[in-house]
Amino acid sequence: MPKIVILTGAGISAESGLKTFRDNNGLWENHRVEEVATPEAFAANPDLVYRFYNLRRASLAETRPNSAHAALAELEQHLGSEDFLLVTQNVDNLHEQAGSQRLLHMHGELTKARCTACQSVHEWPNPLDATSRCPACHNTASLRPHIVWFGEMPLYMSEIYQALAECDVFVSVGTSGNVYPAAGFYQEAKAFGARTIELNLEPSANARDFDEGHYGPATKVVPEFVAKVKTGAYG
Ligand code: APR
Numbered sequence: 001m002p003k004i005v006i007l008t009g010a011g012i013s014a015e016s017g018l019k020t021f022r023d024n025n026g027l028w029e030n031h032r033v034e035e036v037a038t039p040e041a042f043a044a045n046p047d048l049v050y051r052f053y054n055l056r057r058a059s060l061a062e063t064r065p066n067s068a069h070a071a072l073a074e075l076e077q078h079l080g081s082e083d084f085l086l087v088t089q090n091v092d093n094l095h096e097q098a099g100s101q102r103l104l105h106m107h108g109e110l111t112k113a114r115c116t117a118c119q120s121v122h123e124w125p126n127p128l129d130a131t132s133r134c135p136a137c138h139n140t141a142s143l144r145p146h147i148v149w150f151g152e153m154p155l156y157m158s159e160i161y162q163a164l165a166e167c168d169v170f171v172s173v174g175t176s177g178n179v180y181p182a183a184g185f186y187q188e189a190k191a192f193g194a195r196t197i198e199l200n201l202e203p204s205a206n207a208r209d210f211d212e213g214h215y216g217p218a219t220k221v222v223p224e225f226v227a228k229v230k231t232g233a234y235g
Contacts (some may be wrong), residue, residue, distance in 0.1 A: 002083070002169045003079075003161050003167045003169070004169045005087065005169075005189065006085070006172075008088050009172075009173065009182070013092055014218070015091075020174075037150055039150050039151060041075065062196050066219035068095075068174075068219050069098035069100070070099075071152060071222045072085060072100060072226070073100045076101060087106055088104070088181050088201070089179070091108055093111055104161065106156055107154060109146050110145070113146055114145075115134040115142050115143055117134065118134060118139070150195070162210070163191065165188070169197065169234050170194045171196075171199060172199070173199070173218060174200055177206045187209070197211065197214070201215065
């Protein structure tokens with residue numbers, strides 16, 4: 001069985017009804033990312049940023065995983081968690097809704113809040129604002145969305161780089177390849193000998209550097225890829 005690392009981006013959730021970032025003239029739900037997704041934006045206008053993420057979090061209640069999320073959960077079942085790691089740039093919870101277990105949210109999670117006073121992270125299903133109290137240190141006005149904003153360090157980097165060095169196959173799904181470090185993961189895996197595969201609606205910025213590319217909606221190309229792995233095509 002091959003050891004597989006999968007990286008997903010907004011494209012895998014598009015057919016579940018969540019908007020991607022760069023397919024909407026650079027606007028995310030009508031906001032420029034600098035208005036809502038930077039530490040500076042949060043410092044300047046915390047109420048806008050809280051409200052923005054509260055709306056995104058609330059929208060998850062009506063959002064369901066699609067057959068691409070389901071296929072990746074099935075792939076993990078097939079390979080076993082030892083040989084499988086799913087890294088997502090997405091802050092939605094569709095991979096866990098679909099049943100994925102070995103999953104790292106490198107850009108954080110909409111369903112959690114982090115305390116800037118004591119650094120604790122908490123499940124946060126409800127709206128968050130400046131009056132919310134940290135369950136660990138009891139400070140108010142210290143909780144923020146558990147989201148990695150532009151200019152901040154993504155999470156789990158050492159675990160991810162270790163898995164990239166050890167995998168046989170690296171697959172990038174539904175990401176435009178614009179945001180580093182995730183956009184460079186395929187090069188890292190390739191340098192350690194992995195086969196690199198892109199599954200996307202259309203060729204990404206780095207498409208020609210991948211060993212293989214399959215293009216079409218995620219609900220088509222991801223289940224097809226998983227079926228191919230099951231036939232033993234990748235070892
Ligand atoms: N199936 C497969 N791919 C799709 C689909 C679909 N149905 N719809 C769109 N795509 C592809 C687009 O062609 C594009 O290449 O998904 C990609 C989405 O790219 P982006 O919007 O740039 O999203 P992503 O790559 O995840 O962004 C990375 O940037 O804004 C930050 O932190 C944010 O995690 C995000 C990061």
